[in-house]
Amino acid sequence: MATKKPAKKMPVKGAKAKSAKKTTNKEMVTVFIMGKAHKVPAEATIMGAIEYSGYQIIRGAGCREGFCGACATVYRLPDDYKIYTGLACTTLVKDGMWLSQLPAIPAQRPVYDINKIEANVATFQKLYPEVFRCVACNTCTKACPQDLEVMDYIQAAIRGDIEKVMDLSFDCLSCGMCAIRCPAEIVQYNVGLLARRLYGKYLTKESKQLKKRIKEVKEHKYDKEYQEFMKMKKENLKKKYYERDIE
Amino acid sequence: MYPEYMNESLEKVAKSRNKRFELEKSGEPVFPPMNAEEREQVLNKFHPDYKAEARRKIHIGQNKGEKLTTEVADMLESHSRIKPELFDLTQPEYETDILIIGGGGAGCAAAIIGMENGAKSIISTKLRLGDSNSMMSQGGMQAAVTSQDSPTTHYLDAIGGGHFDNKPDLVRALTEDGPEVVKWLENLGVVWDKNEDGSLQVLHGGGTSRKRMHSCRDYTGAIIMRTLMDVVRNHPDKITFLEFMPTVELILDNKGRCAGGILYNLETEEYFTVKAKATIITTGGYGRLHIRGYDTTNHYGATGDGLVIAYRAGAKLLYMDSVQYHPTGSVFPEQIAGFLITEKIRGAGGQPLNKHGELFVFPREPRDVESSAFIRECLERNNGVETPSGRLGVWLDSPLIEMLQGEGYINKNFPAMHRQFIRYGIDITKEPMLVYPSLHYQNGGIEINERCETNIPGLYVAGETSGGVHGRNRLMGNSVLDYNVFGRRAGKYAAKYVKSVKLGPLTLEHISNYENELKKAKIKTDRIAPVLLPSYTPEDVRKRQLTAHYQGTLR
Numbered sequence: 077m078a079t080k081k082p083a084k085k086m087p088v089k090g091a092k093a094k095s096a097k098k099t100t101n102k103e104m105v106t107v108f109i110m111g112k113a114h115k116v117p118a119e120a121t122i123m124g125a126i127e128y129s130g131y132q133i134i135r136g137a138g139c140r141e142g143f144c145g146a147c148a149t150v151y152r153l154p155d156d157y158k159i160y161t162g163l164a165c166t167t168l169v170k171d172g173m174w175l176s177q178l179p180a181i182p183a184q185r186p187v188y189d190i191n192k193i194e195a196n197v198a199t200f201q202k203l204y205p206e207v208f209r210c211v212a213c214n215t216c217t218k219a220c221p222q223d224l225e226v227m228d229y230i231q232a233a234i235r236g237d238i239e240k241v242m243d244l245s246f247d248c249l250s251c252g253m254c255a256i257r258c259p260a261e262i263v264q265y266n267v268g269l270l271a272r273r274l275y276g277k278y279l280t281k282e283s284k285q286l287k288k289r290i291k292e293v294k295e296h297k298y299d300k301e302y303q304e305f306m307k308m309k310k311e312n313l314k315k316k317y318y319e320r321d322i323e
Numbered sequence: 324m325y326p327e328y329m330n331e332s333l334e335k336v337a338k339s340r341n342k343r344f345e346l347e348k349s350g351e352p353v354f355p356p357m358n359a360e361e362r363e364q365v366l367n368k369f370h371p372d373y374k375a376e377a378r379r380k381i382h383i384g385q386n387k388g389e390k391l392t393t394e395v396a397d398m399l400e401s402h403s404r405i406k407p408e409l410f411d412l413t414q415p416e417y418e419t420d421i422l423i424i425g426g427g428g429a430g431c432a433a434a435i436i437g438m439e440n441g442a443k444s445i446i447s448t449k450l451r452l453g454d455s456n457s458m459m460s461q462g463g464m465q466a467a468v469t470s471q472d473s474p475t476t477h478y479l480d481a482i483g484g485g486h487f488d489n490k491p492d493l494v495r496a497l498t499e500d501g502p503e504v505v506k507w508l509e510n511l512g513v514v515w516d517k518n519e520d521g522s523l524q525v526l527h528g529g530g531t532s533r534k535r536m537h538s539c540r541d542y543t544g545a546i547i548m549r550t551l552m553d554v555v556r557n558h559p560d561k562i563t564f565l566e567f568m569p570t571v572e573l574i575l576d577n578k579g580r581c582a583g584g585i586l587y588n589l590e591t592e593e594y595f596t597v598k599a600k601a602t603i604i605t606t607g608g609y610g611r612l613h614i615r616g617y618d619t620t621n622h623y624g625a626t627g628d629g630l631v632i633a634y635r636a637g638a639k640l641l642y643m644d645s646v647q648y649h650p651t652g653s654v655f656p657e658q659i660a661g662f663l664i665t666e667k668i669r670g671a672g673g674q675p676l677n678k679h680g681e682l683f684v685f686p687r688e689p690r691d692v693e694s695s696a697f698i699r700e701c702l703e704r705n706n707g708v709e710t711p712s713g714r715l716g717v718w719l720d721s722p723l724i725e726m727l728q729g730e731g732y733i734n735k736n737f738p739a740m741h742r743q744f745i746r747y748g749i750d751i752t753k754e755p756m757l758v759y760p761s762l763h764y765q766n767g768g769i770e771i772n773e774r775c776e777t778n779i780p781g782l783y784v785a786g787e788t789s790g791g792v793h794g795r796n797r798l799m800g801n802s803v804l805d806y807n808v809f810g811r812r813a814g815k816y817a818a819k820y821v822k823s824v825k826l827g828p829l830t831l832e833h834i835s836n837y838e839n840e841l842k843k844a845k846i847k848t849d850r851i852a853p854v855l856l857p858s859y860t861p862e863d864v865r866k867r868q869l870t871a872h873y874q875g876t877l878r
Contacts (some may be wrong), residue, residue, distance in 0.1 A: 144458045321532065
């Protein structure tokens with residue numbers, strides 16, 4: 077980032093539709109979007125660079141903040157044999173970057189009834205038998221833009237350690253980078269999702285207080301006070317609000 | 324990494340931290356909360372809604388003569404994307420019980436509960452299933468579960484936060500269904516943050532008098548949304564979802580009942596007709612209209628599509644003059660400007676500070692008040708920190724959280740936030756974040772009752788695109804609850820309704836009538852809505868886009 081202030085405002089993210097304007101007095105780099113060269117600001121994210129170059133994204137943008145996984149992107153860098161993976165919304169461009177977005181990830185996903193499966197290893201064997209083909213090559217982990225320990229959670233699934241799968245896959249965005257790189261053709265993110273649902277439904281202790289509160293509501297415990305509040309004049313309600321105690 | 328010139332200010336923040344830590348520990352408010360007059364004062368002077376040009380009169384439709392948010396009025400006074408005479412409504416491509424417009428949280432919840440009540444549905448969604456603001460909520464969901472809390476206390480907090488403008492029936496529905504929703508989601512497999520004994524972890528949010536914020540680390544929305552999507556995907560025989568197929572107009576029958584919609588395939592540019600006995604709009608908010616030129620926390624598709632199609636069909640809007648700016652949008656680095664920094668940071672003890680490292684506002688005022696106080700601190704008192712690109716911000720002191728809650732707390736509970744900043748060399752366990760209000764939520768919307776019905780028979784609305792639940796200001800954690808409570812209700816009541824309704828011949832006459840109204844009001848415009856996608860194409864690229872007639876209609 078620039079260290080002096082104030083520099084001229086850059087249309088890096090294109091935050092305002094009308095303010096974006098190509099400028100020449102900023103440091104620029106060349107990126108190859110699907111093979112075609114474009115000059116873009118050096119500080120741009122991949123998504124910013126694609127839009128700066130004039131593309132209207134249809135597939136390949138969602139939340140734009142690193143939560144939805146819609147913008148999976150693969151790229152290579154000059155003089156480097158490696159394939160890199162990243163989210164377009166949070167990865168910065170580099171000079172000479174050759175990039176392509178993945179509009180959708182083909183992935184297997186069986187239909188199942190959460191009420192009719194059990195929280196154990198047999199469920200993985202039945203729904204995702206390919207999990208057991210994992211060769212522990214760690215390519216999935218290297219491909220994860222969230223830096224999750226993907227291979228470790230697949231190994232945990234093989235052992236039937238559902239809590240571990242839940243914990244390690246918790247921040248997964250389902251971008252699909254792991255699945256597209258996996259030599260064993262596993263769809264890791266769907267395995268993680270299944271494990272989280274199994275854990276949430278079957279392996280957490282029940283909250284007694286929650287059960288009690290639901291019962292109270294059903295037995296109309298709060299009806300009277302609701303009616304009172306709903307009928308109350310604005311002035312009185314205001315008074316009550318500003319006088320309420322705070323935990 | 325922060326630029327060097329900010330060091331002086333950062334040192335002041337670090338220096339005052341111990342003192343502020345003691346203050347927080349004392350149990351007293353770290354800064355005096357505002358009373359009613361002080362709130363009103365700061366809102367009137369500094370909230371973006373209260374600027375004269377922020378609102379303008381609308382000249383057509385149900386809310387004719389009312390002052391609405393300028394950008395919304397512009398969007399409503401626009402032409403349709405379609406020519407009604409080109410559609411043969413006697414041969415619909417799809418027929419179903421319920422058409423659900425929008426595949427976010429409310430849409431999926433409605434489809435699931437609709438299905439449980441015997442109704443099949445089609446979800447029409449502009450991007451992918453789940454691409455929505457629901458996916459992005461970080462901090463949590465309010466529900467009055469603890470023994471020191473009650474649904475009625477939640478009611479009082481919500482209605483006070485909304486300036487007592489909320490519709491009482493809706494607030495009751497919201498708060499009374501809350502505990503049930505927590506359980507429902509857990510039964511579907513949502514992993515709530517819990518204590519060893521199974522009790523739910525809770526925190527404060529802005530404007531709450533009890534700790535009732537339930538969370539899934541800081542991926543609350545992502546965990547809930549993916550669970551709901553997974554349920555939808557497990558019922559392909561009952562729920563069909565059509566991605567990249569937004570609904571661009573509603574269809575009515577000859578008795579004025581809603582009877583489905585016209586869908587547009589964004590990729591092939593074809594139009595399809597869906598005939599449905601009932602329709603539920605769950606299209607979410609409008610952050611991507613960049614109201615008042617603000618950056619937004621919203622997802623790519625948040626362009627208020629549901630508002631305009633419902634308005635053309637004759638639906639009534641409520642509180643469409645009120646916009647929510649989230650106090651803590653990121654302003655540095657530039658690449659993440661406008662991104663959401665969860666209110667849970669303040670719930671866990673994070674404090675907003677000016678450039679001198681001083682507290683200037685109670686950290687958890689309702690959002691509109693808190694945002695206005697930030698703007699005042701920067702613009703009137705000149706106590707903001709300027710970024711290299713010329714933005715202003717105040718500090719949000721996150722390292723204090725580690726002192727208050729113990730080392731490692733941020734990594735465990737705010738993995739998304741930590742990740743967001745560490746990419747740019749800022750470690751939020753050691754350094755504060757720089758923040759300024761960011762366009763966040765559509766407070767008003769299509770008016771509904773507690774059954775999610777509108778003034779058009781057969782048209783239901785749920786989630787952010789509805790109006791009345793939050794009055795003129797929503798509290799944190801009430802939107803996640805909102806889309807679950809009202810998504811479920813919409814599904815339930817629409818499923819009941821479809822059992823008895825017999826539709827007459829279908830019509831798009833309301834589209835032609837709306838065009839006539841535009842003409843009569845002498846509105847000349849080339850605006851077309853729904854907007855569908857925002858454009859971030861630079862001006863000089865646009866100047867070269869000189870195709871005389873586009874075959875497609877997207878651009």
